[in-house]
Amino acid sequence: MRWAPGVFLSIAVLASGCTHPVGGTAAAPQGTKPFYSKVQPEQRIMAKKLLTAEEIGEVTGIPRLEQVVPIETVLANGNIVSDCAFGATLATRQQYLSFTAARVQTATKVADGVREYTISNALVVFESVANAQQQFEQFSSRMQRCDGVRGDLNTATGSESWHIQVIHAGDDEVNWTRKNDSGKWSCRLIARPRANYIASVMYCRLVDADDKAEQVISRLLDKLAG
Structure with missing residues (x-):
């Protein structure tokens, strides 16, 4: 994206405009499940x-x-008005209404x-495991109504129209793609609740076919289970 005015209104905004858990699970020995502290x-x-x-690379x-x-909190809001647009970001207050701490780390490539790429991973930490699951289920329920929704994203160079395709929205995972109508930018978000936090990845790229969000979330979950 060309940087949007204001400070990182959303990772989707941060990512979009050059011209916002999952596929993959943490690796574990056969017959066992990974443990997340x-x-x-x-x-x-x-x-x-x-x-x-470096790890994303x-x-x-x-x-x-x-x-x-890095961003050391969730974002105050997005710069787009659709209710579903609040879910089209990596972590906003509209997305998770109650949290203890949050952090977003992002890698980007400009040529x-x-x-060409903006790839973010985030943790939103809650007071308890139950609270994390409750907040995630509420987010998932909202996103279930967003398949096919269209909207506009304001950037430093103008406005981009986009649409969302919800691949999955359940108690275990939220997984969607958001594409600009111009065909010049695509994002995929994968989020999963684990222990007292929600781990998520947003993988934005210039080439639509080059989607490696599942590989990134798998690596993140591996690290969290390590």
Whole structure:
């Protein structure tokens, strides 16, 4: 995206405009399930749990990804008016109404002045496991009504029309794609509740076919279970 005015109104805004859990699960020994410990709501701890630009590059094969300054909270709101647009971001107050701490870490690649990738992973930590599940179920319920919804996203260079396709919205996972009508930018979000937090990935790219969101969320869940 070309940077939208204001400070990171959404990761979707951060990502869109150059011209917002899952496929994949954490690896575990056969016959066992990965164990996810509760995450303490401290930024230094959350920073170590999330993927770095280097780790994202390793799993996607994308060279020369650059780390963006992390966001140490959920975002106040989006710059788009549709109710469903609030779900078309990585983490907003409209998306999760009650949380203890949050962190978004992003890697991006720009070539010849064109943003080719913006790949973000996030943790939103809640007071308890029950609270995390409740908040996720409410988010999932809202997103179930959003399949096919269209909207507009304001950027520094104008307005982009987009539409959402909801692949899955259940108690275990929210998984959707959002594409600009111009065909120049596509995003996929995968989010899953784990222990007392929600882990999510947003994978935005210039080439629609180059979707590796599932690989990134799998790597993130591996790291969280480690």
